[in-house]
Amino acid sequence: MNTYNAIVVGSGISGGWAAKELCEKGLKTLLLERGRDVKHVQDYPTANLDPWQLPNRNMLTQEDVETYPIQKTVYHFGQDDKHFFVKDTEHPYQQSKPFQWIRGNQVGGKSLLWSRHTFRFSDLDFEANLKEGVGIDWPIRYKDIAPWYDYVEQFIGVSGKNEGLPQLPDGQFIPPFEMNCLEKHLKERIEKKFAGRNLIQSRMAVLTQPHNGRGKCMSRNLCHRGCPYGAYFSSNSSTLPAAYKTGNLTLRPFSIVHSIIWDKEKHKATGVRVIDAETMETFEYFAPVIFLNASALSTTKIMLQSTSETFPNGFANSSGVLGRYLMDHYSGTGAVASYDILKDQYYFGQRSTSTYIPRYQNINRQDRKFTRGFAYEVYASRADWGRGYGGPGTGAEWKDSLSEPGSWNAAIYAYGECLPDQKNHVSLDETKKDKWGLPLLKIDMEYGDNEKAMHDDMINDAKEMLSAGDPEWVVDINDPSVPGMTIHEMGTARMGNDPKTSVLNKFNQCHDAPNVFVTDGACMVSTACQNPSLTYMALTARACDYAVQQLKNKEIK
Amino acid sequence: MNRRYLLKGMGAIVLYSSFPTILSEFLSSCKTKDKDLRAGFFSDDEFHLIEGITDALLPATSTPGALDAKVPFFLDLVAKNCLTKADQQLIKKGLQQMTEQEKFSSLSPPEKLNAIKKIDEAAFKEDAGSTWFRIVKKLSLIGYFTSQEGMTKALTYVKVPGDYKACIPYKQGEKGLAKTFLMYW
Numbered sequence: 001m002n003t004y005n006a007i008v009v010g011s012g013i014s015g016g017w018a019a020k021e022l023c024e025k026g027l028k029t030l031l032l033e034r035g036r037d038v039k040h041v042q043d044y045p046t047a048n049l050d051p052w053q054l055p056n057r058n059m060l061t062q063e064d065v066e067t068y069p070i071q072k073t074v075y076h077f078g079q080d081d082k083h084f085f086v087k088d089t090e091h092p093y094q095q096s097k098p099f100q101w102i103r104g105n106q107v108g109g110k111s112l113l114w115s116r117h118t119f120r121f122s123d124l125d126f127e128a129n130l131k132e133g134v135g136i137d138w139p140i141r142y143k144d145i146a147p148w149y150d151y152v153e154q155f156i157g158v159s160g161k162n163e164g165l166p167q168l169p170d171g172q173f174i175p176p177f178e179m180n181c182l183e184k185h186l187k188e189r190i191e192k193k194f195a196g197r198n199l200i201q202s203r204m205a206v207l208t209q210p211h212n213g214r215g216k217c218m219s220r221n222l223c224h225r226g227c228p229y230g231a232y233f234s235s236n237s238s239t240l241p242a243a244y245k246t247g248n249l250t251l252r253p254f255s256i257v258h259s260i261i262w263d264k265e266k267h268k269a270t271g272v273r274v275i276d277a278e279t280m281e282t283f284e285y286f287a288p289v290i291f292l293n294a295s296a297l298s299t300t301k302i303m304l305q306s307t308s309e310t311f312p313n314g315f316a317n318s319s320g321v322l323g324r325y326l327m328d329h330y331s332g333t334g335a336v337a338s339y340d341i342l343k344d345q346y347y348f349g350q351r352s353t354s355t356y357i358p359r360y361q362n363i364n365r366q367d368r369k370f371t372r373g374f375a376y377e378v379y380a381s382r383a384d385w386g387r388g389y390g391g392p393g394t395g396a397e398w399k400d401s402l403s404e405p406g407s408w409n410a411a412i413y414a415y416g417e418c419l420p421d422q423k424n425h426v427s428l429d430e431t432k433k434d435k436w437g438l439p440l441l442k443i444d445m446e447y448g449d450n451e452k453a454m455h456d457d458m459i460n461d462a463k464e465m466l467s468a469g470d471p472e473w474v475v476d477i478n479d480p481s482v483p484g485m486t487i488h489e490m491g492t493a494r495m496g497n498d499p500k501t502s503v504l505n506k507f508n509q510c511h512d513a514p515n516v517f518v519t520d521g522a523c524m525v526s527t528a529c530q531n532p533s534l535t536y537m538a539l540t541a542r543a544c545d546y547a548v549q550q551l552k553n554k555e556i557k
Numbered sequence: 558m559n560r561r562y563l564l565k566g567m568g569a570i571v572l573y574s575s576f577p578t579i580l581s582e583f584l585s586s587c588k589t590k591d592k593d594l595r596a597g598f599f600s601d602d603e604f605h606l607i608e609g610i611t612d613a614l615l616p617a618t619s620t621p622g623a624l625d626a627k628v629p630f631f632l633d634l635v636a637k638n639c640l641t642k643a644d645q646q647l648i649k650k651g652l653q654q655m656t657e658q659e660k661f662s663s664l665s666p667p668e669k670l671n672a673i674k675k676i677d678e679a680a681f682k683e684d685a686g687s688t689w690f691r692i693v694k695k696l697s698l699i700g701y702f703t704s705q706e707g708m709t710k711a712l713t714y715v716k717v718p719g720d721y722k723a724c725i726p727y728k729q730g731e732k733g734l735a736k737t738f739l740m741y742w
Binding site: 405 | 613614618619620622631635639640641670680694695698700705708711712715716717718719722723724725727729730731735737740741
């Protein structure tokens with residue numbers, strides 16, 4: 001039988017949520033994933049390996065470098081997790097300008113690999129486009145999404161603390177990880193010296209206590225290998241088991257969605273065409289409601305591939321904005337400092353969570369030469385033996401000194417909002433095909449003036465805050481990100497109130513095709529400077545609730 | 558710690574300096590097993606140089622040394638698998654220089670340490686001729702501190718720490734936590 005109550009395309013962070021919600025609401029749901037299945041725990045082959053058991057002690061071979069030239073640039077890409085990334089050689093795309101497209105084509109997608117930061121957007125973010133006349137207005141406000149943030153946080157488990165900051169709304173948190181001594185020192189100094197700036201524990205989907213049947217964090221800092229305790233949120237550890245439990249889920253891995261099937265007579269989408277990634281056979285699956293959660297650019301690619309008489313320029317694209325307004329956070333800037341204090345203090349365990357300086361620029365008034373702003377992730381620890389290859393030293397005494405922890409260091413990394421710009425877009429290159437006969441995606445994006453205008457402030461502010469802690473030295477981090485490299489690609493099928501300027505309505509429903517929903521990063525109207533995954537999850541849960549109501553009311557059939 | 562292995566290595570080098578023609582026979586008789594473990598990037602002579610360098614860099618102290626942790630084997634492996642052609646050539650050239658100019662193999666252990674110190678200092682003064690040494694040094698540290706010997710004896714390796722403790726007292730001399738998130742920037 002190829003007919004279901006719902007089809008979800010993609011099993012990553014938002015697709016897992018769509019599958020869970022729709023299954024729990026009683027819909028027989030088909031979950032299509034283009035990659036292989038990854039079962040929680042049993043398919044984390046490196047999770048329990050000791051460092052010396054990893055090939056080349058986790059260093060990449062020259063063959064890896066040739067196979068994964070793009071994916072290898074991710075900060076944790078190694079022998080211990082390369083199996084969770086696509087081989088660039090098998091998954092080509094076109095870069096009109098440099099764009100690093102990071103992909104994890106497997107069940108769970110990049111939810112296995114994410115950095116786990118879970119921050120809410122606020123009305124400062126939802127109202128900014130309207131106030132400034134940039135892009136289009138978000139069709140929702142904080143009050144629309146707040147209950148869904150609550151709902152998602154309660155299920156996934158977010159360690160964090162309520163701080164009462166209007167630009168970073170509080171939430172439903174389990175206890176945070178404690179700050180280490182240098183972080184506490186910096187917090188005190190920064191908050192004393194700079195009014196309006198705060199150093200807080202990052203809110204992260206990492207468990208400090210057992211939660212919904214998952215175990216708490218064991219402080220190994222090896223999340224990217226897949227967690228055998230289920231201590232960080234992923235589709236594999238959380239939403240998919242919940243979906244399976246209902247008995248309503250059918251997972252079909254190795255299923256590349258070619259296009260959405262459009263019935264001209266009924267004027268509705270009826271299903272999807274699928275290519276089996278292994279056998280190349282094609283199949284059709286049908287359902288009254290379809291959720292696209294293939295990841296921002298892959299969802300848009302499917303829509304661009306879904307042409308018909310009604311939609312000659314891509315599915316539900318009467319507005320002509322499908323593929324446009326691609327965004328990614330501007331990063332790669334900040335500072336590092338070293339401190340000759342707290343030598344009698346240490347920590348035990350490797351914490352996988354960071355601390356955070358929420359955005360403080362342009363909050364109550366325009367106080368910078370750019371609009372919007374940036375936030376910082378802050379990491380503090382004592383230097384390990386890696387300091388040994390940064391300078392001269394040989395022999396017994398030097399070697400023994402490297403067995404001891406070195407100075408306390410802190411690194412702070414900025415993440416800046418990226419404004420929507422219609423020039424930044426993706427399209428299909430019909431002249432080049434992948435091995436499944438599908439056109440390649442062509443990506444054309446560069447950062448604009450506003451992102452570049454943040455650059456110097458990101459570095460200078462970082463240095464001035466680290467300096468408040470009286471370091472021995474401070475140096476710049478000045479390695480500006482190539483678009484895509486923050487792996488927060490957003491937009492290309494944006495929400496909006498006006499069908500003439502947007503693809504999706506306020507419930508992530510295609511204006512032109514009410515039974516098709518897009519709830520991954522493609523839907524974003526602006527980026528804020530916070531990590532976006534929590535917002536995708538909340539929008540997904542909200543859209544599922546709405547879709548099921550619409551089905552019940554026979555508004556979609 | 559495997560002192561026997563260490564002494565055997567030193568013996569071979571002494572022999573080499575006095576009776577070079579006997580060397581290959583001597584080596585093939587006592588090192589066949591070890592040779593099977595080698596990846597084959599370094600020639601026998603180069604491998605012995607690498608043994609000398611890593612031993613001078615990271616000698617056995619109260620904790621095992623580079624030779625106990627089989628660091629030369631690690632260098633042989635990753636030099637073959639992981640380095641670019643350009644870096645591979647740099648290292649080969651550097652080792653050749655050590656043989657021809659420094660006559661490294663014929664030096665006494667203290668002289669070796671001095672020679673290594675000199676190269677090390679030059680390498681961090683951005684002396685282009687010593688860049689190869691920075692690569693060897695980095696790989697030696699990786700090889701040592703991610704080995705079972707290095708991680709469990711020269712550092713504190715706790716496979717499953719459990720509860721994170723954010724602030725605890727530290728006394729000088731106590732070993733640091735072994736790094737498990739293995740990226741080598």
